[in-house]
Structure formats: C-alpha cells, structure tokens
Amino acid sequence: MIDQLLSELRKMRSTRTNFGLLAGMIGLTLLSVLVNGLVLSVADLRGHDNQHTLLSAGTSGALFAALIGVMAITSEFRHGTIRSTFVVTPDRSRVIAAKVIASLLMGVAFGLVAIGLSFGVGYAILAGRGIDFALDTNHVLLLVFGTLLMTALWAALGVGLGAVVKNQVFAVIGLILWAFAIDNLLRELVPDVGRFTPVGVSDSLTAGFADYLVAPVAGGLLLIAYTVAFVAAGAFVVARRDVT
Amino acid sequence: MTTTSHAVAGSPPFRALVEGEVVQAEHLTKRFGDLVAVDDLGFALGRGTVTGFLGPNGAGKTTTLRMLLHLVEPTAGSALVFGRHYQELERPADRVGAVLEAADFHPGRSGRDHLFSLALALGQTTAGDRSFAGRERAARTRVDAVLELVELSGAARRRVGSYSLGMRQRLGLAGALLGDPELLILDEPANGLDPEGVRWLRDFLRRFAAEGKTVLVSSHVLAEVAQTVDQVVIINKGRLVTFAPLAELTARLSGGVRVRAPGVVRLQSALEGQGIRSTLLDGNELLVEGTPSARVGEIAFHAGVLLHELVPESSTLEDVFLELTAEVPS
Numbered sequence: 041m042i043d044q045l046l047s048e049l050r051k052m053r054s055t056r057t058n059f060g061l062l063a064g065m066i067g068l069t070l071l072s073v074l075v076n077g078l079v080l081s082v083a084d085l086r087g088h089d090n091q092h093t094l095l096s097a098g099t100s101g102a103l104f105a106a107l108i109g110v111m112a113i114t115s116e117f118r119h120g121t122i123r124s125t126f127v128v129t130p131d132r133s134r135v136i137a138a139k140v141i142a143s144l145l146m147g148v149a150f151g152l153v154a155i156g157l158s159f160g161v162g163y164a165i166l167a168g169r170g171i172d173f174a175l176d177t178n179h180v181l182l183l184v185f186g187t188l189l190m191t192a193l194w195a196a197l198g199v200g201l202g203a204v205v206k207n208q209v210f211a212v213i214g215l216i217l218w219a220f221a222i223d224n225l226l227r228e229l230v231p232d233v234g235r236f237t238p239v240g241v242s243d244s245l246t247a248g249f250a251d252y253l254v255a256p257v258a259g260g261l262l263l264i265a266y267t268v269a270f271v272a273a274g275a276f277v278v279a280r281r282d283v284t
Numbered sequence: 285m286t287t288t289s290h291a292v293a294g295s296p297p298f299r300a301l302v303e304g305e306v307v308q309a310e311h312l313t314k315r316f317g318d319l320v321a322v323d324d325l326g327f328a329l330g331r332g333t334v335t336g337f338l339g340p341n342g343a344g345k346t347t348t349l350r351m352l353l354h355l356v357e358p359t360a361g362s363a364l365v366f367g368r369h370y371q372e373l374e375r376p377a378d379r380v381g382a383v384l385e386a387a388d389f390h391p392g393r394s395g396r397d398h399l400f401s402l403a404l405a406l407g408q409t410t411a412g413d414r415s416f417a418g419r420e421r422a423a424r425t426r427v428d429a430v431l432e433l434v435e436l437s438g439a440a441r442r443r444v445g446s447y448s449l450g451m452r453q454r455l456g457l458a459g460a461l462l463g464d465p466e467l468l469i470l471d472e473p474a475n476g477l478d479p480e481g482v483r484w485l486r487d488f489l490r491r492f493a494a495e496g497k498t499v500l501v502s503s504h505v506l507a508e509v510a511q512t513v514d515q516v517v518i519i520n521k522g523r524l525v526t527f528a529p530l531a532e533l534t535a536r537l538s539g540g541v542r543v544r545a546p547g548v549v550r551l552q553s554a555l556e557g558q559g560i561r562s563t564l565l566d567g568n569e570l571l572v573e574g575t576p577s578a579r580v581g582e583i584a585f586h587a588g589v590l591l592h593e594l595v596p597e598s599s600t601l602e603d604v605f606l607e608l609t610a611e612v613p614s
Contacts, residue, residue, distance in 0.1 A: 042407075042416075043404060043405050043406065046404040046416065046420070050397065050400055051393075051397075051401045054393045054397035054401065056392055057392075115390060119387075119389060119390045120385050120387060120388035121390055121398075123355060123385065123388055124402055124459055125402075125405070126353075126355060127353050127355070127376075127380075128377040128406055128462075128463075129405050130370055130371035130376060131371065282350075282355065282357060283350065283355040283356065284347075284355075284356060
C-alpha cells in the first residue's frame with residue numbers, strides 16, 4: 041500500500057496538472073479576498089458576516105481539490121497509463137485507495153495554502169484599514185478546520201467521481217456544472233433538499249450563520265458520507281470494468 | 285532452444301496444467317455484447333519459447349493478451365500465467381512484463397518520472413531497507429538500469445510528448461523490464477517502427493530469449509516476427525487457426541507453377557495422369573503444385589498443349605499466413 045501511495049504521489053508531482061490547479065486556486069482565492077476586502081466600505085467590513093465572507097475565501101479551494109482527485113484517475117484513463125498501473129498492481133481497489141489517500145494529502149496541502157492566503161491577506165486588509173476583528177476564536181477555528189476538511193474530502197470524492205465517470209472532460213464539466221449551477225439551483229429553489237447536497241453540507245462546515253444549513257458537525261459527517269459513497273462506487277465500478 | 289508446442293487444429297481438447305507452462309489459455313472466450321472477440325481459444329506456451337501471436341487486425345489478439353494480464357475479464361474459460369490467474373500471482377510484475385500500447389504515457393511527464401512511478405509501485409528495496417528513502421533509492425537504481433538497457437538514458441528527463449514513436453516503444457519496454465520479468469508480453473511492438481527500430485527490437489528479444497526467458501509477441505505481419513519466433517499461434521475472428529512451430533509453417537512453402545494455355549483443361553488431365561495436382565484459376569490458367577516448371581512444360585509438350593505462359597511462382601511465409609487467415613465464406 042505504501043508502495044502504491046509513493047507511486048501516486050510521484051505521479052501527482054511529475055506533471056503540470058496539480059501546479060496549474062494550485063495556481064488557479066491561489067488566483068481565485070486572492071481575487072475573492074481582495075475584492076471583498078477592498079471594495080466593501082469600512083462600515084460594511086466591521087460587520088460579522090462580511091468579515092466571515094472575507095476570511096472564507098479559501099473555501100474556493102474545495103473545487104480545485106476535487107479536480108486533483110478527478111484528474112488523478114481520469115488522466116490515467118485518458119492517456120492509457122491505467123494499463124501499466126493495473127499490470128503492476130492488479131488489485132485495483134488498492135490503486136484506488138492509494139489515489140484517495142494521495143488526493144487527501146494534496147487536498148490538505150491545498151487547504152493550508154488557501155487558508156494561509158485568505159487569512160493572511162484578509163487580516164492584512166482589515167489591519168491596514170483599521171478595522172477591528174469581529175470573529176471569535178470558535179468561528180475562526182470552524183473556518184480553518186472546516187476549509188481543511190472540505191479540501192481534503194472533496195479531493196477524495198473527486199477520485200470516486202472520476203472513477204465512475206471515467207471520461208476526463210465529462211467528469212470535469214459535470215463537477216463544475218454541479219457545483220456552480222445544479223447545486224445552487226437546488227438550494228435556491230428547494231432549500232429542504234439543497235441543504236443536504238454535497239455543496240450544501242460543505243457550506244455548513246464553515247458558514248454557520250446561513251439558517252437553512254445543517255449544523256457544522258452534521259455537515260461534516262454528511263460530507264464524509266458522500267465521500268465514502270463516491271469512493272466506494274468508484275472502486276466498485278473500476279474493479280468490474282474491463283480495461284480496453 | 286527447446287520448443288514446446290502442441291499442434292492443434294480447431295478447438296483444442298482440454299489440457300491439464302503442465303508444469304513449466306508459462307502461458308496457458310483454455311476455452312478462452314470474450315464477448316463484448318454481440319461481438320465475440322475471442323472464441324474458445326486454447327494454447328499453452330512452454331518456458332523459454334518465443335511465440336508469435338498472429339492474426340489480422342481485429343482477430344482478438346489484443347483482447348487475449350489483456351485477459352492474460354487481468355485487464356479484461358474472460359466471459360468463459362481461463363487465461364493463466366505461470367499456472368495462476370495473473371492477479372493471484374505474488375508480485376506479478378516481477379515475473380511478467382507487458383507492453384500493450386505505444387502511446388500509454390502522459391505526454392507531460394518525463395520518461396524517467398513515468399518509470400519512477402511504476403518502479404515505486406513495484407515496491408523494490410535494496411538490502412531490505414523499507415524506509416521511504418530506501419524505496420526511492422531502490423526505484424531510482426532500477427529506473428537508471430532499464431533506461432540504460434533500452435538506450436534511453438539521454439532523453440530520460442525530457443517530456444514523453446517530445447519522444448519519437450521508436451523512443452516511446454523503448455520506454456514502454458523499459459517499463460515492462462522494471463521487475464526483471466521471466467515473461468514478456470508485447471502487443472504489436474513493431475507497429476510504426478522504422479526498419480532500424482524493428483531490428484533493434486528483434487535483437488533485444490533474441491538476447492532476452494537467449495537467457496531462457498519466455499516471449500509472447502503479437503503482430504498482424506508475420507514477417508515482423510518471423511526472424512525472432514520459434515513458434516506461432518495464429519488466430520482469426522477469435523478462433524485458433526494454427527498453433528505450430530515456425531518450421532511447420534515454413535514447410536508449407538510451396539513452389540507452384542502458373543500456366544496459361546488455351547487447352548488448359550486438357551493439360552490438367554494430362555498432369556493428373558502423372559499424379560500431379562493442379563488448380564484451375566480461370567478459363568485458361570492453371571496453378572500446378574510441387575512440380576518444377578521444366579516437368580510441366582514436358583508434360584504439356586507430350587500432351588500437345590500449346591503454352592502461352594509458364595511462370596514459376598514461389599510463395600512466401602506471408603502467403604502462407606494470409607492463406608491461413610483468409611476469409612472463409614460461411
């Protein structure tokens with residue numbers, strides 16, 4: 041298992057894919073924290089909710105983390121490297137497990153960068169504009185660990201999603217379509233369902249104040265359940281599908 | 285070189301596992317929906333043999349090789365290596381190396397990193413050092429060794445996207461050799477190689493086989509492997525056509541004589557009178573088998589048949605192969 045994990049980690053750092061994703065995440069997080077921090081008035085930024093929004097810019101890391109997982113499996117199908125991977129390790133569930141763990145680790149790393157950026161730049165903006173910090177310690181801890189849990193779990197979930205869908209383009213488009221359109225619509229139109237969607241429960245991990253969401257702990261458990269379900273489905277499908 | 289082969293025509297009888305047989309297919313069948321890709325295929329390859337796995341494109345070669353490697357699940361029958369299902373072998377990649385497609389690389393990854401990731405998954409160690417650093421060191425040593433072996437060390441740090449087809453084939457081979465296997469399975473390795481690359485591959489396989497190791501190499505062109513293999517498994521439409529030593533195929537080479545004459549039917553009966561078989565090609569053409577052209581001319585002369593053409597024709601191995609795999613009208 042360690043062997044497969046070392047192999048997966050080597051794969052992850054030997055192409056530009058994950059560096060590109062990291063750059064994308066840094067760009068989006070920076071944009072979000074800068075827009076929120078510089079466009080809002082001083083009066084607005086004194087508000088608890090606006091400070092929350094400013095400092096939760098790092099949650100955008102979850103989407104990029106999910107793409108780490110999706111790419112980890114779909115690029116092997118796309119480029120055919122899955123064949124040599126499975127010839128060396130015929131136990132396919134072991135390969136999937138190694139990809140899940142490697143993606144989890146990458147997800148945590150992405151999460152740390154995202155939190156560092158949103159808090160570092162966010163604090164700097166607040167201090168620079170002479171605004172007092174409005175969030176209590178518990179809220180900050182929720183934001184930090186919620187974001188880390190999100191990036192880690194979404195990375196793992198991405199492996200399961202990619203394994204089920206197999207086609208790289210479809211998996212990436214599907215993920216983005218779900219995260220930005222379908223899930224949003226569900227939460228807008230059918231909040232009773234929307235708060236239980238993967239994105240809905242992820243938001244509950246860090247948002248806390250949006251009243252339609254489930255409690256953070258319930259959200260965390262539900263996101264774990266989603267992740268386990270996707271990974272199990274992916275492992276099941278990959279074990280049974282012919283590699284042609 | 286010892287050759288274990290079992291000439292089988294049509295569907296082979298069930299054969300019990302024989303000790304030392306490296307590759308064994310028994311009643312092997314694969315259906316993809318309505319398409320029968322491999323149909324009740326059976327053959328067994330002994331240790332140290334170099335076998336050409338031949339058939340036209342779409343004959344089921346690739347599917348068969350993938351079933352041997354547990355990439356494709358058989359619908360029926362079994363595909364065994366070293367007497368077991370591939371996935372049940374302990375450390376299978378240390379015993380079996382495979383090159384399945386020339387393009388199976390991430391174009392943005394260097395050849396070295398590609399091999400490195402495979403070598404790490406193999407889990408080799410030096411002197412039992414199971415630390416992370418120890419595993420990395422063992423993998424690096426092995427990667428450098430196989431790069432040297434396939435003469436790719438110079439390009440190892442370049443992205444595979446910049447490699448020529450020949451370099452990719454050699455990189456694939458390097459990956460197959462990481463575990464120092466006893467059996468090499470190669471699917472159309474000569475596809476797209478220039479003559480120099482084909483020769484390099486042939487020499488490599490000869491050296492490999494000279495160490496008593498086993499090779500199963502597929503091709504849709506017999507000539508590509510004829511100088512390398514000592515036996516052939518020929519399949520067509522998923523079914524076994526021939527499983528024989530190459531020598532047996534060579535023995536089928538025939539020198540025929542093609543005759544064009546107005547009185548070709550009269551000539552045919554004259555030949556028959558001498559116990560010589562011939563085939564009518566069309567209205568005034570005849571193919572005479574196993575007889576020198578001088579003798580055919582002599583018989584024609586005595587039968588008073590006017591000859592327009594008398595052409596000796598020798599078939600090649602490729603002709604025999606094409607004949608064996610020709611469309612059989614059903």
